Amino acid sequence: MAIIEMKVPVVGESVTEVTIATWNKKDGDTVKMDEVLCELESDKATFELPAEAAGVLRILAKEGDTLAIGAPICSISTDGAAPEAPQEEAPAATPSNGQAPEAAPAPAPEAKAEETKTIEVKIPVMGESVTEATIANWNKKEGDFVKMDEILCELESDKATFELPAEAAGTLHIIAEPGSTLEIGAVVATITVGAGAPAAAPSAPAAAPASGGSSAPVADKASGVTPVAAAILADKGINPKDIQGSGEGGKITKADALKATSAPAPAAKAEAPKAAPAPQPAAAPATTSGRAERRQRMTSLRKTIARRLVAVKNETAMLTTFNEVDMQPIMELRSKFKDKFKEKHGVGLGFMSFFAKAVCVALKEFQAVNASIDGDEIVYHDYVDISVAVSTERGLVVPILRNADQLSFAGIEKGIIELAVKARDNKLTIEDMSGGTFTITNGGVFGSMMSTPIINAPQVAILGMHNIIERPVVVNKEIVIRPMMYIALSYDHRIIDGKESVSFLVRVKQLLEDPARLLLDV
Structure with a gap:
């Protein structure tokens, strides 16, 4: 027997300590070579x-323990006899039972060895800048x-959502639970491929309906509910087991949840013996709805958005300047x-x-507004890739109009429509989200009158559009009613001076109030 002491490995030049997030194995478990024992968290990854x-x-x-690099974390006792123990037990039982059992066990192991194999399902590479992904839900x-x-x-990354297909047909064994955040290449499940796998699979579902549908259907529904549908059902106090999902593999979608909220009564009537207890839990939340609480794990996308927004506020000298635009010329055109x-x-x-064209002209004239920061260097771009902020159910995404x-x-109109449809259907790729030199966000579609948008790092400026409201303004020394919009430019004062920022916004205003300038390039 030998004891191997495992220590916290070196995980980066600037990382001096790590925290044990979760143990995937328990004390005393038998582990295999290269099997993942635990997850370690540093301040970076x-x-x-x-x-x-x-x-x-x-x-x-x-x-939860925090250990220094090189500190002992666990040990593994290796014993040459341990792996051979199962092989010794089989021969020992064979002679004691006579010749008949001797022939029976012999073909069984041979058949399994020849007909079954295990395939590891790993998190695939999803883009250069994506280093980890979170399991949103298992289908x-x-x-x-x-x-x-x-x-x-x-799978959810900090930029987009991906689907993980099966690499082969067989029996699924899940290793990583929903909500787990794993690195690229980590094993999330295994698939047992072979003659025995298909035979075992039908028997399990057959047994579940026969048992009556108490716990098995609940587990089935719980693992096949989208996060949005789960939130809707929880808010309405509806049990997922009472709903038939229309998604792939019986998965309950948002549409199923919304449909179910309008028809809970018929479901209760259909079960005559159980109709009495059903209304009681439904009535209880109604009286205490004002004090109800619901917890939901933050998605990887939402956590990344939060982290980046806070970083921008803390690491940039962000300032916002405002102006207003008379939208009548554009509306008439x-x-x-x-x-x-x-x-x-x-x-x-x-x-x-109109805004995109005006911004492109202004960015060519004020190149610092179209720049980005890379470490200690300022990168000036001779092209304009506009990031368009789009609000989705999963959070704010910023696809790019190249x-x-x-x-x-x-x-421009076709490109924006294409990006909006992709965002709505969760079809945005890493390429759609990578890069960008300047961002435009339109809070006016939600009724916002004025706001201070936050810079989309490593960019150094962002333009905010707002609601169009008819207001009295002075034109040629007369008070008239015009459709007016406030526009805001948030910028990084470390790179963009006040003169440049104000001049940029004035130039955008000038182009929008006289759209002919966009055509004549003046």
């Missing part, structure tokens, strides 16, 4: 600690039989040509294309 040998695990540090349960390319779970524009180009003529300065009005 999360790491996995694999077993350095096969043997019995002895845990020295508990979850399948432990022990389910899955088909080739069937979607097993949804749109009213005059919107029908012909849509007939020719197939898209509507919106305000965003080479906006080279696009026509129709090209």
Whole structure:
């Protein structure tokens, strides 16, 4: 027997200590070589600690302990006899039972060795800047039989959502639970492929309905509910087991949850013997709804948004300057040509294309506003990639309209529609989200009158659009009613001076109030 002491590994030059987030194994468990024992968290990232040998695990540090690099964390007792024990027991039982059992055990192991194999399902590479992903939810349960390319779970990164398909057909064994955050390449599940797997899979579902549907259906529904649907059902006090999902594999979607909230009564009537207890829990939350609480784990995307916004506030000298735009010239131009524009180009003529064109012209004149920060260097861009802020159910995403300065009005409108549809359907890719030199956000669609938008780092400026309101203004020494919009420019004062920021915003105002300038380039 040998004892191998495992220590906290070196995980980076500036990392001096780590915290044990979770143990994947218990004290006394038998572990395999390279099997993940626990997750370690530093102030920069999360790491996995694999077993350095096969043997019995002895845990020295508990979850939540903070250890220095090189500190002992556990030990593994290796014993050459331990792995051979199962092989010795089989031959020992064979002679004691006579010749008949001798022939029976022999073919069984041979058949399994030849007909079954285990495939590890790992988190795939999802982009250069993506180092980890969070398991949003599992579409399948432990022990389910899955088909080739069937979607097993949804993965969330700090930029987008991805689906993880099965690499082969077989029996699924889940290793990582929903909500777990793992590094790229980490094992999330295994699939047992072979003749025995398909046979075992049908038997498990057959037994579940026969048992009556008390605990098994609940587990099935709980593992097949989207986060949005789960929140709706929890808010209305509806049990997921009472709903038939219409998604893939019986998954309960948002549409199923909304539909169920309007028809709880018929479900209660259908179960005559259980109708009495059903209304009682439904009535209780109604009287205490004002004091109800509901907890939901933050998604990886939401945590990343929070971390970056706080970092921008703390690490930049952010300042906001305001101006107002008379939108009447643009509105008159749109009213005059919107029908012909849509007939020719197939898209509507919106305000965003005017703002994007005006911003592109102004950015060419004030290049510091189109710059970004890379360490101690300022990067000036000779092109304009506009990030367009889009609000989705999962949080704020900022897809990018590439080479906006080279696009026509129709090209900008088509590009924005394409990005908005992708964001709505959670189809945005890493490429759609990477880069960007300047951001435009439109809080006016939600009724915002004025705001101070936060810079989208490493960019150094962002333009905020707001609601259009008819207000009295002075034009040619006369008071008239005009559709006015406040615009705001938040900028990093470390790079952009006050003169540049104000001049940039005035130039945008000038171009919007006289759209002919955009066509004549003056």
